[in-house]
Amino acid sequence: MLASFSEFKFYQSFRVPVEKADNLRFLVEKEDELGKNVYIDDANLVDVSVSGLGFATKERISVGTTLSISLQFKKHHLDLDGKVVRAFSQSVDDDEIIYGIELGEEKGIHKFLENYILSFSSERLKECLIDSALKERYTKASDGFEMFSLLLSLFKDITHFGDREGFIDNMLEEVVRVMNAQRSTIFLINPDTNELEAVSALGVKKDSLKFDYRVGIAGCVFTTGVALNIDTVNDQTRFNEDFDKIFNFETKSIICHPLHNREDKIIGVIEVINRRNQDRFTVDDEKTMKVLALVFSSVFHNYNPLSEVSQIRRFSQPFDREYALIGKTPHVASLRNTIIKTKDIDCPALISGEKGTGKGLFSKILHFEGQRGLKTFEVIDCGEKDYALLEKQLWGPDESDCLLAKCQGGSLFLRDIDRLPLDYQKKLFEVLDRRGLKGGNITFDVRIIASTIQDLGQKVDDGEFDRNLFNYISKAFIYMEPLRRRPDDVEFLVDYFLKVECKRQGLLLKNFSPKASERMKAYDWPGNVKELKRCVERAVLYNPKAHVITDVEFSNSASPLMDVSAKQRMFGDLPHVSNFKVALKDRISIIEREMILAEIKRNNGNKSKAAKEMGISREALRKKLLMSQELIQVLEGEGQKKKAA
Numbered sequence: 001m002l003a004s005f006s007e008f009k010f011y012q013s014f015r016v017p018v019e020k021a022d023n024l025r026f027l028v029e030k031e032d033e034l035g036k037n038v039y040i041d042d043a044n045l046v047d048v049s050v051s052g053l054g055f056a057t058k059e060r061i062s063v064g065t066t067l068s069i070s071l072q073f074k075k076h077h078l079d080l081d082g083k084v085v086r087a088f089s090q091s092v093d094d095d096e097i098i099y100g101i102e103l104g105e106e107k108g109i110h111k112f113l114e115n116y117i118l119s120f121s122s123e124r125l126k127e128c129l130i131d132s133a134l135k136e137r138y139t140k141a142s143d144g145f146e147m148f149s150l151l152l153s154l155f156k157d158i159t160h161f162g163d164r165e166g167f168i169d170n171m172l173e174e175v176v177r178v179m180n181a182q183r184s185t186i187f188l189i190n191p192d193t194n195e196l197e198a199v200s201a202l203g204v205k206k207d208s209l210k211f212d213y214r215v216g217i218a219g220c221v222f223t224t225g226v227a228l229n230i231d232t233v234n235d236q237t238r239f240n241e242d243f244d245k246i247f248n249f250e251t252k253s254i255i256c257h258p259l260h261n262r263e264d265k266i267i268g269v270i271e272v273i274n275r276r277n278q279d280r281f282t283v284d285d286e287k288t289m290k291v292l293a294l295v296f297s298s299v300f301h302n303y304n305p306l307s308e309v310s311q312i313r314r315f316s317q318p319f320d321r322e323y324a325l326i327g328k329t330p331h332v333a334s335l336r337n338t339i340i341k342t343k344d345i346d347c348p349a350l351i352s353g354e355k356g357t358g359k360g361l362f363s364k365i366l367h368f369e370g371q372r373g374l375k376t377f378e379v380i381d382c383g384e385k386d387y388a389l390l391e392k393q394l395w396g397p398d399e400s401d402c403l404l405a406k407c408q409g410g411s412l413f414l415r416d417i418d419r420l421p422l423d424y425q426k427k428l429f430e431v432l433d434r435r436g437l438k439g440g441n442i443t444f445d446v447r448i449i450a451s452t453i454q455d456l457g458q459k460v461d462d463g464e465f466d467r468n469l470f471n472y473i474s475k476a477f478i479y480m481e482p483l484r485r486r487p488d489d490v491e492f493l494v495d496y497f498l499k500v501e502c503k504r505q506g507l508l509l510k511n512f513s514p515k516a517s518e519r520m521k522a523y524d525w526p527g528n529v530k531e532l533k534r535c536v537e538r539a540v541l542y543n544p545k546a547h548v549i550t551d552v553e554f555s556n557s558a559s560p561l562m563d564v565s566a567k568q569r570m571f572g573d574l575p576h577v578s579n580f581k582v583a584l585k586d587r588i589s590i591i592e593r594e595m596i597l598a599e600i601k602r603n604n605g606n607k608s609k610a611a612k613e614m615g616i617s618r619e620a621l622r623k624k625l626l627m628s629q630e631l632i633q634v635l636e637g638e639g640q641k642k643k644a645a
Contacts, residue, residue, distance in 0.1 A: 015047035015048055015049040015052065015053065015054060016047055016048055016049060016113070016116075016117065016128060017046070017047050017128075018045045018046060018047055018048060022073070022116070022119070023073070023074075024045060024071065024072070024073045024116065025070075025071070025072035025073070026043065026044070026045035026055065026069075026070070026071060026072075027039060027043075027069070027070040028040050028043045028055060028067050028068070028069050028070075029067065029068040029069075029070075030061065030065060030066075030067050030068075031066075037068060040057050040059055040061075042057050042058055042059065043055050043056070043057045043059075044056045044057070046098060048071075048113065048116075049113075050103075050109050050110055050113060051102065051103055052082070052085075052100060052101055052102050052103055053069075053082070053100075053101050053103065054086075054098055054099065054100050054101070055098070055099055055101070056096050056097065056098050056099075057096065057097060057099070058095050058096050058097070059097075060097065061084055061087070061097075061099055062084070063084050063085060063086070063087055064083065064084060064085075065083070065084045066081060066082070066083050066084075067081070067082050067083070067084065067101060068081060069081065069082055069101070069103075071112060073112065073115065073116050073119075074115070074119075076111075076112050076115050076116075078106070078108050078109065078112045080103055080104060080106045080108075080109065081103075081104045082101035082102060082103045082104060083101065083102050083104075084099050084100070084101060085100050085101070085102045086098075086099060086100025087099050087100070164299065165200070167299075168186065168199070168200045168296075168299065169200055169202070171295070171296070172184045172185075172186070172200055172201075172202040173202060175202075175270075175272060175292060176202055176203075176272070178288065179255075179272050179275065179281070179285055179288060179289075180275060180276045180277075181272045181273060181274055181275050181276065181281075182203060182273055182274040182276065183201070183202055183203035183204060183272070183273040183274065184201070184202045184203070184270070184271065184272045184273065185198050185200070185201040185202070185204070185206070185209060185270070185271055185273075186198065186199050186200045186201075186259070186268065186269075186270050186296060187199070187209070187218055187222075187268045187269050187270075187271070188259075188267055188268035188300065188303060189213055189222070189267055189268055189305070190210075190305070191305050191306065192305075193210075194212060194213055195210045195211060195212055195213060196210065196211060196212075196213050196218055196219065196222060196268065196269070197209070197210040198210065199268075203273075204247055204249075208246070209243070211240070211242075211243075212374060214370075214371055214373055214374055215240050215374070216238065216239060216240030217230055217232075217238045217239055217240070217254055217256050217271070218256055218269045218271055219240075219371075220238045220344075220371065221256045221257065221258050221269045221271075222258065222266060222268065222269050223343075223344055223369075223370070223371060224344050225258050225266050226258075227255075227256065227257040227258065227286070227289065227290075227293075228254075228255070228256050229253075229254075229255045229280060229281050229285070229286055230253065230254050230255075230256075230280070231252070231253050231279050231280040232251050232252060232253060232254060233252050233253075233279065239251070239254075251273055251274065252274050252279070253273070253274055253275050253278070253279060253280040253281055254271055254272070254273050254274075255271065255272050255275075255281040255285060255286065255289055256269050256270070256271040256272075257269065257270055257271075257289045257290065257292070257293040258293065259293060259296055259297045259300060260297045261297070261300060261301050261302065261303050261304050262301040262302065262304075263304060265304065267300060267303050267304070268300070268303075270289075270292060270293060270296055272285075272289070323361060323364045323365045323368060323369075324496065325339070325358075325361070325362070325365060326489070326492050326493050326496045327486065327488075327489035327492050327493065328488065328489065328492060329486040329488050329489050331481045331485075331486050332486070332489060335362070335478070335480075338478055339362075339365055339366065339369065342366060342476050342478075343365070343366050343369050343370035343371075344370045344371050345476070346447055347447075347475040347476055348432075348447065348448040348449065348450070348472060348473045348474075348475050348476065349363075349366060349447075349448075349449045349450070349473075349475070349476040349477075349478060350417075350450050350451075350452065350456070350473045350474040350476070350477050350478070351363060351449065351450070351451045351452075351478045351479075351480060352451070352452050352453075352455075352456070352477070352478070352479050352480070352601065353451075353453070353479060353480030353481070353482070354453060354480075354482045354528055355453055355527065355528065355530070356483075356527045356528035356529055356530030356531055357480035357481070357482060357483070357528045357529060358480055358528075358529050358530075359415075359451035359480055360379075360413070360415065360451065362478065362480065363411070363413045363449040363451065364377065364413075366411070366449060367410070367411040367413075367447070367449070372409060372410050372411050372447055375407065375408070375409035375410030375411075376406060376407035376408075376409075376410035376411075377407065377410055377411050377413065378403040378406060378407045378410070378411075378412050378413070379412075379413045379415055380393045380394065380403060380412065380413070380414050380415065381415050381416065382414055382415060382416050382417045382418075382419050382420040383415070383416045383419035387421075390424070391424075394424065394427075394428060394431075395427075395431060395437055399436070399437045399440040399441070399442050400442065402437075404431070404444045404446050405442050405444065407446055408442075408444070408445050408446065409445050409446075410446065410447070411446065411447040411448075411449055412446050412447070412448055412449070413449045413450070413451070414448065414449070414450040414451070414473075415450075415451050416451060416452065416453065417450040417451065417452055417456075417473065418452040418453060418454040418456060418459060418465065422464070422465070422466065425465065425466035425469045426466050426468075426469070428469060429466055429468045429469040429472055431444075432444075432448060432469075432472055433468075433472065448472075448473060450473045455597050455600075455601060456470050456474070457470070457600065457601075457605045458597065474605075477604050477605075479601055479602065482525075482528055483524075483525040483528045483529055483532065484524040484525055484526075487521060490520060490521050490525075490532065491517070491521065493529060493532055493533075494512065494517070494520055494532065494536055497532065497533050497536040497537070498510060498511070498512070498536055498540065501536060501537050501540045502540060505540060505541075505544075507540065507544065508547070510540060510543070510546065510547055510548065510549055511547070511548050511549070512539075512548070512549050512552070513548050513549065513550040513551075515550065515551075516549055516550055516551055516552050519552055520532075520535075520552060535552065539552055576590055576632065576635050577590050577591060582635065586631055586635075589624075589627065589628045589631055590628055590631065590632065592624060592628065593624065593625060593628035593629070593632075596610070596614070596621060596624060596625060597625075599613065599614055607621060607622075
C-alpha cells in the first residue's frame with residue numbers, strides 16, 4: 001500500500017473546522033504493546049468530513065495505525081474505525097502533532113454530520129461554504145509544513161522501489177482504492193505501431209488493450225495534452241465503446257490525464273474508470289489525478305522511443321516521415337507550434353503563401369496528426385477549368401457523390417480557393433454555413449482547410465472574393481514564409497531531400513560539395529521549397545555514380561523550372577518592378593505596397609495594427625495602397641494597349 005496517495009487525498013479534501021464551543025465529544029483509542037485498547041487522553045478534534053478527520057495530540061502515532069473513534073453530539077452517537085494517513089506539525093517548535101485519519105465506510109457519518117452542521121449559525125455556515133468553494137491551500141505557514149511533509153512522503157514512495165512492474169501494479173491498486181473506482185490503466189505510446197498500449201492494468205488483462213493513438217478519450221488526451229473528466233452516459237462524443245463490447249463491461253465515468261517524460265513529451269496516459277456510487281469523478285479527484293500523473297511521469301521519465309515509421313511527430317525520425325516539416329528557423333518553430341494548437345480543433349483554417357511554400361503539406365499535417373486523421377482527406381483544386389468536374393466535386397449530381405459527403409469526419413482541402421469563381425464562392429459558403437446541401441438529408445461533418453496565393457483580404461475589399469466565405473475559412477490563419485526569407489533552412493531541406501531521393505532511387509547516400517552547398521544557400525529560390533526539392537532530385541538523377549555532387553545548375557535551358565533571370569531573382573514575382581522602363585519612384589511605390597500587404601498579412605488582416613507597427617497612420621496606409629493600386633492598373637492598361645497594337 002502506498003500511503004502517500006491517501007495522504008494527498010486527505011490533504012486536498014475540505015473538512016469542517018470543529019470549535020470547542022460545539023461540545024462535540026471525541027474519543028480515540030489505539031492498541032498498546034499488549035494488544036489492549038487505550039484512550040489517547042489529550043486528543044482534540046480539529047476538523048471532520050464524511051471521509052476523514054484530523055485531531056491533535058502530543059502522543060506519537062505511526063502512519064498506518066488503525067484507531068477506534070467515538071463521536072457524540074447532543075443525542076447523536078457514532079462509533080467508527082479509521083487509519084492514520086497523515087502526520088504533521090503546525091510549526092517547527094510545536095510538540096503537538098496533527099494526525100489525518102481516513103475513515104472506513106460508515107453510512108451513519110452522513111446523518112451525524114448533517115445534524116452537527118445544522119447547529120451552526122448562519123454566519124458560520126456562510127464561512128464554511130465560502131471556505132469550501134474558494135479555499136486556497138498553502139496560504140499560511142502551517143500549510144507549508146503540511147505540504148512539505150506530503151511531498152516528502154510522495155518522494156519516498158517514488159524513489160524507494162525495486163521491482164518497477166510490481167511497484168506500478170501496487171500503485172494502480174492504491175489509485176483505485178483512493179479514488180473509489182473500479183478500474184485503472186496506464187497506456188504508453190508504441191511509435192512503431194502508432195498505438196497506445198497498456199503497460200499496467202487493474203481489473204482487465206493488459207495484453208489486449210491497444211488501439212490507435214487518436215481513438216477514444218485516451219487518444220484525445222494523448223493528442224491534445226488536456227486532461228478529461230467525462231460522464232460517458234451523457235457525453236459519448238469522444239468515447240470509444242469497442243472495449244466495453246469486447247470485455248462485456250459498461251463504462252459510466254472516466255478521468256484521464258497525460259503522462260510526460262523528462263523532455264516534457266506526452267508519452268502516454270493514465271485513466272481511472274467508474275467512480276463508485278457517483279455519476280462522475282469529482283473536482284477533488286481531478287486534483288488527485290494531477291499528482292498521480294506527476295508520480296507516474298517520474299516513473300517513466302526516461303521513456304523516449306523513436307521510430308522510422310511513426311506518424312507521431314515527436315517520436316519519429318524526419319527522414320522517413322511522409323509529411324515532414326523541415327527547418328530550424330523561428331518561422332518553422334512557429335509553424336510547429338501552430339500545428340499543436342490547431343490540429344485537434346474543428347474550425348476552418350486558411351493557409352496563405354507563395355507557390356511552392358508547402359501549403360498542401362501543411363494541410364496534410366493538420367489532418368493526419370489531428371483527431372480527424374483516421375478519416376478521409378480529400379483535395380479540390382479550385383483552379384480547375386473543367387467546371388463540370390468542379391461542380392461534381394463540390395456538390396455533385398447527388399449529395400452523396402460530392403466530396404463533402406465522402407470525407408465525413410475528415411478534412412477537405414480547397415487548394416487555391418482564390419481561383420474559385422465568385423458565384424461558386426457564394427454557393428459554397430451557403431453549403432458550409434448550412435452544413436449541407438439545400439433540401440438535402442446529409443449533415444456534413446468536415447473540417448475545411450483552404451489555401452491561397454493571393455491576399456484574400458484585399459480581394460474582398462476589391463469585391464473579387466465573397467466576404468462571408470472569407471470570414472468563414474479564415475478563423476485560423478497560417479502564413480507560410482517564402483524560402484528566401486528563411487535561408488538558414490536551406491541546408492536542412494537539402495539534406496532531407498537528398499536522403500529521401502537517394503533512398504528512393506536505391507543509391508548510396510550522396511553529399512553536395514561545399515561549393516555547391518554555398519551556391520544553393522546563396523540562391524533565392526523563387527519557386528520556394530518545391531523548386532529546391534526538384535533541384536535536388538535532378539542533381540541525384542544526373543549524378544548516379546558520383547558520391548559527391550560538385551555542381552548545381554540553376555540556369556538550364558533543358559529545365560524551365562530553373563531558368564530564372566537575375567531580375568526575377570532580385571524582385572520575385574512583383575509586377576512591373578523588374579521592368580526598368582518604369583520610373584524608379586513608381587517601382588518603389590509597388591515594392592512599398594508589397595511590404596505593406598505583407599505587414600497586414602502578418603497582423604492577420606488588421607490594418608490599424610499594421611500601420612502602427614510600420615510607424616504610419618491608418619489613413620496614410622490606405623492612401624499608399626490606393627495610389628499603388630491605381631498605378632498598377634495604369635501600367636497594366638498600357639501593357640494591354642501595346643499588345644493590341
